[in-house]
Amino acid sequence: MANSYAQPILRTFDLSEGLRVVERLLAIADLRELEIDYKAHVSSTRTLTPLLEVLPWAQWHTGDDRDASSEAGDDPSAHLPIHLCAWAADPETVGAFLASLHDTPATVRWDFSGWPAAPEVGLDTGGCRGAFVTLCVNVRDLDLTEPATDHTVFVHVKQIEAERAPWLAAQIGLQVIGGLVMAPY
Structure with a gap:
């Protein structure tokens, strides 16, 4: 599977504003x-415990070398900080996930079938490979390396359809606020 490319369209201190922008994008998708x-860098049991209640199937590991992990059957609370990931969750889990985070850096990525046609920029309907919206919470980047x-909010598109990102932002009254970057997953 090829990576998507993402471009930021909103930066805000108000998480509910970020969610409203996501909802407006999803309304046209x-x-x-x-x-x-979901992805999160979890450093406390205060966050870990409720996250595992919301996402009991989540996978986790420590560092890039994966010294300890869910695959090995290790206890995550004994190995903090950890990288937690959960895939293919139901949309109903978003609120509980966000409520569990406190100041933990995390991403929520909505994955769906496609973007609408953008005839103004010469693009037909966009397929699923580049059709995502990501909300970065307490972090500025998709790799979770720049705490904030x-x-x-990032919109994802195919690299060859880069002009779709500013078009999508314009459809909801916004504009891109940064460059196009390759998404990590």
Whole structure:
């Protein structure tokens, strides 16, 4: 599977504003096969415990070398900080996930069937490979390496359809606020 490319369209201190922007983007998307993917860098049991209640199937590991992990059957609370991931979750889990985070850097990615045609920029309907919206919570980047006190919304597109990102932003009254970057997953 090829990576998508993402461009930020909103940065805000108000998480509910970020969610409203996501909802406006989803309102123009083809939501067949909608699912949610999560990533978080968890450093406390205060966050870990409720996250595992919301996402009991979540996978986790420590560092890039994966010294300890859910695959090995290790206890995550004994190995903090950890990288937690959950794939293909139901949309109903978003609120509980966000409520569990406190100041933890995390991403919520909405994965769906496609973007609408953008005839103004010469693009037909966009397929699922580049059709995502990501809300970065307490972090500025998709890789979870730049902690922040604000939140950022990214639209994802195929690299060859880069002009779709500013078009999507314009459809909801916004504009891109940064460059196009390759998404990590």
